[in-house]
Amino acid sequence: MDFELSDEHRMLQKMMREFADAEVAPGAIERDRTGVFPEDIFKKLGELGVLGLPFPEEYGGGGADTISFVIAVEELSRACGSTGITYSAHISLGGAPIHMFGTEEQKRKYLVPLCTGEALGAFGLTEPGAGSDAGGTETSAVEDGGEWVINGTKCFITNASYARAIPITAVTGRRGSKKEISAIIVPADAEGLTISEPYEKMGLHASNTTEIHLENVRVPKENLLGRRGEGFKQFLATLDGGRIGIGAMAVGIAQAAYEKTLRYAKIRRQFGTSLSKFQAIQFKLADMAMKIELARLMVYKAAWLKDNGKNFSKEAAMCKLYASEACMEICREAIQIHGGNGYMREYEVERYLRDAKLLEIGEGTSEVQRMVIAREIGC
Amino acid sequence: MNIYVLMKRTFDTEEKIVIENGCISDDGVNFIINPYDEFAIEEAIRLRDAHGGEVTVVTVGAEDAEKELRTALAMGCDRAVLINNEDVEDGDQWSTAEILAAYFKDKEFDVILGGNVSNDNGTGQIGPRLAEKLGIPHVSTIVKIEIDGDKATLERDAEGDIEIIEASLPLLVTAQQGLNEPRYPSLPGIMKAKKKPLEVLELDDLDLDEDDVSGRTETVEVFLPPEKGAGRILEGDPDTQARELVRLLRNEAKVI
Numbered sequence: 278m279d280f281e282l283s284d285e286h287r288m289l290q291k292m293m294r295e296f297a298d299a300e301v302a303p304g305a306i307e308r309d310r311t312g313v314f315p316e317d318i319f320k321k322l323g324e325l326g327v328l329g330l331p332f333p334e335e336y337g338g339g340g341a342d343t344i345s346f347v348i349a350v351e352e353l354s355r356a357c358g359s360t361g362i363t364y365s366a367h368i369s370l371g372g373a374p375i376h377m378f379g380t381e382e383q384k385r386k387y388l389v390p391l392c393t394g395e396a397l398g399a400f401g402l403t404e405p406g407a408g409s410d411a412g413g414t415e416t417s418a419v420e421d422g423g424e425w426v427i428n429g430t431k432c433f434i435t436n437a438s439y440a441r442a443i444p445i446t447a448v449t450g451r452r453g454s455k456k457e458i459s460a461i462i463v464p465a466d467a468e469g470l471t472i473s474e475p476y477e478k479m480g481l482h483a484s485n486t487t488e489i490h491l492e493n494v495r496v497p498k499e500n501l502l503g504r505r506g507e508g509f510k511q512f513l514a515t516l517d518g519g520r521i522g523i524g525a526m527a528v529g530i531a532q533a534a535y536e537k538t539l540r541y542a543k544i545r546r547q548f549g550t551s552l553s554k555f556q557a558i559q560f561k562l563a564d565m566a567m568k569i570e571l572a573r574l575m576v577y578k579a580a581w582l583k584d585n586g587k588n589f590s591k592e593a594a595m596c597k598l599y600a601s602e603a604c605m606e607i608c609r610e611a612i613q614i615h616g617g618n619g620y621m622r623e624y625e626v627e628r629y630l631r632d633a634k635l636l637e638i639g640e641g642t643s644e645v646q647r648m649v650i651a652r653e654i655g656c
Numbered sequence: 657m658n659i660y661v662l663m664k665r666t667f668d669t670e671e672k673i674v675i676e677n678g679c680i681s682d683d684g685v686n687f688i689i690n691p692y693d694e695f696a697i698e699e700a701i702r703l704r705d706a707h708g709g710e711v712t713v714v715t716v717g718a719e720d721a722e723k724e725l726r727t728a729l730a731m732g733c734d735r736a737v738l739i740n741n742e743d744v745e746d747g748d749q750w751s752t753a754e755i756l757a758a759y760f761k762d763k764e765f766d767v768i769l770g771g772n773v774s775n776d777n778g779t780g781q782i783g784p785r786l787a788e789k790l791g792i793p794h795v796s797t798i799v800k801i802e803i804d805g806d807k808a809t810l811e812r813d814a815e816g817d818i819e820i821i822e823a824s825l826p827l828l829v830t831a832q833q834g835l836n837e838p839r840y841p842s843l844p845g846i847m848k849a850k851k852k853p854l855e856v857l858e859l860d861d862l863d864l865d866e867d868d869v870s871g872r873t874e875t876v877e878v879f880l881p882p883e884k885g886a887g888r889i890l891e892g893d894p895d896t897q898a899r900e901l902v903r904l905l906r907n908e909a910k911v912i
């Protein structure tokens with residue numbers, strides 16, 4: 278057993294930490310206010326070779342492992358949750374399914390621009406009527422000549438405005454009452470496809486959350502991702518990986534909340550002494566430190582299992598569930614320890630809480646994670 | 657062009673100094689590349705990219721310095737050399753310069769870059785001492801370097817003013833803040849760093865005996881600066897304040 282990061286991991290962590298502190302953190306409050314997407318940050322991340330991090334070098338990727346991915350997500354999220362989710366979705370929702378299921382030609386065409394940073398990755402699964410029950414997809418794709426004709430609506434899709442092509446799930450046939458779901462890659466500029474940004478969100482203001490409307494969108498038959506009818510299996514596999522990313526985001530935001538709060542508790546004085554001298558506050562801080570440590574260990578373990586080719590569905594669900602709930606508790610206490618200041622934007626901890634709430638919802642709600650774990654333990 | 661960089665592993669600038677048994681403790685301390693040496697590394701990489709050749713980063717230190725050498729390789733240096741000085745007794749600036757001089761004795765080099773000072777001991781001696789031993793010119797605290805053939809044009813920070821200097825190669829320079837903005841190591845750089853050559857040399861390999869290079873400096877005492885007391889605001893009109901200030905400097909601080 279070895280709890281040490283490798284030299285590469287340590288170098289990457291240092292690089293990402295310095296980059297996040299210098300380039301990502303300074304604008305985070307402003308971006309939360311304006312909702313302006315951090316395009317320049319992603320340009321720089323592209324130059325650093327981080328946008329293709331876990332994908333093979335032959336497609337312009339970095340050839341790094343999942344541990345490296347969680348290190349990158351954690352450090353970005355520590356500085357800015359919006360940047361963290363954009364990056365995590367880009368890799369684990371946008372790039373991963375093409376890497377896992379795409380043909381050689383699809384990888385050349387769609388994965389390479391993701392690795393170089395020419396486009397961001399997105400994945401269209403959720404619909405107004407199909408969230409936790411993603412199998413309830415209503416979007417349909419009908420064969421017509423050599424083409425798929427796609428109709429439907431996808432909602433809450435991250436990064437789509439900056440994507441060049443979006444894999445979406447659609448019903449490609451029915452056997453009795455059973456739907457046949459497949460994934461199809463749709464070019465973002467296809468005729469009949471509109472992407473809008475209609476949402477006013479609670480947090481993650483600078484992340485791009487879109488609605489995709491597909492009306493008689495025609496794409497060539499070869500845009501089918503992987504095999505026909507395997508869409509359901511594919512997105513389950515995709516979400517397994519994505520959940521590790523959400524876990525890492527939670528660790529990053531929690532770490533930021535904890536660090537700010539520890540510093541504040543040492544400086545802020547009431548009743549003639551610093552807050553950190555009150556046992557009630559010390560216990561809160563001790564709990565925070567403990568939960569972060571545990572969450573990070575679970576995220577690393579899930580990533581390690583994935584890197585070593587072992588089953589990791591249960592651990593991915595566990596790390597996502599534990600880390601996101603711990604993160605919410607930590608952010609809530611962070612505001613509490615900041616008192617009235619914590620309620621103010623300037624102190625950032627209220628933003629952490631607003632950003633963190635998504636982590637208990639996206640890529641499977643906490644309830645869904647418990648369902649996954651229950652299934653895995655044989656209930 | 658053969659470019660060499662002198663690099664030192666030092667305490668992170670944010671570390672708090674703790675003294676234990678008369679020595680500075682490095683327990684649980686974060687280490688970094690000395691920030692001035694980072695400027696030197698960055699400039700060396702830029703010179704290589706502009707003129708071709710190879711960048712070798714050299715450190716005199718303990719085994720652990722391999723981490724910082726790998727970071728330098730990840731930034732873009734081509735090869736690294738670690739000269740182990742763990743057996744050197746009371747190693748000081750003289751020792752390090754002797755060791756480096758022995759290393760460079762049979763090397764061909766055009767430019768050697770180092771940091772202006774290290775952020776720990778801050779003596780700024782290694783560069784000038786080494787240049788002297790190698791019999792080559794040196795320019796310290798540079799903020800700009802341009803090379804044309806075997807001539808270099810340098811801008812040197814002279815206490816806030818700029819001195820423009822011409823020098824011939826081979827040359828040793830030390831970097832001042834403002835020389836450049838060091839790059840982040842890229843992910844491909846990090847992944848490649850492990851495959852780049854990193855040579856570990858013992859004093860034996862340089863035909864040195866540890867006694868030849870033991871330090872010439874005697875450390876009498878190591879202590880922290882006194883804790884900063886609370887500030888005092890003088891009252892009254894400017895005349896009274898000035899008189900009071902002079903009185904305090906003379907009678908309390910005893911500095912005039």
Ligand SMILES: Cc1cc2nc3c(=O)[nH]c(=O)nc-3n(C[C@H](O)[C@H](O)[C@H](O)COP(=O)(O)OP(=O)(O)OC[C@H]3O[C@@H](n4cnc5c(N)ncnc54)[C@H](O)[C@@H]3O)c2cc1C
Nearest residue numbers: 400401402403408409433434435638639640641642644645
């Ligand atoms: C900011 C943001 C970004 C997103 N990005 C993407 C994206 O890029 N791509 C994408 O496809 N989707 C994305 N989503 C969608 C997200 O994955 C869904 O919102 C999520 O899966 C929940 O689905 P829902 O909103 O329909 O909630 P519902 O499924 O309607 O759930 C409502 C509540 O009911 C509970 N519930 C549902 N079923 C059960 C059950 N069987 N047992 C117990 N409780 C249950 C849920 O846990 C939840 O508490 C994003 C969402 C947000 C908010």
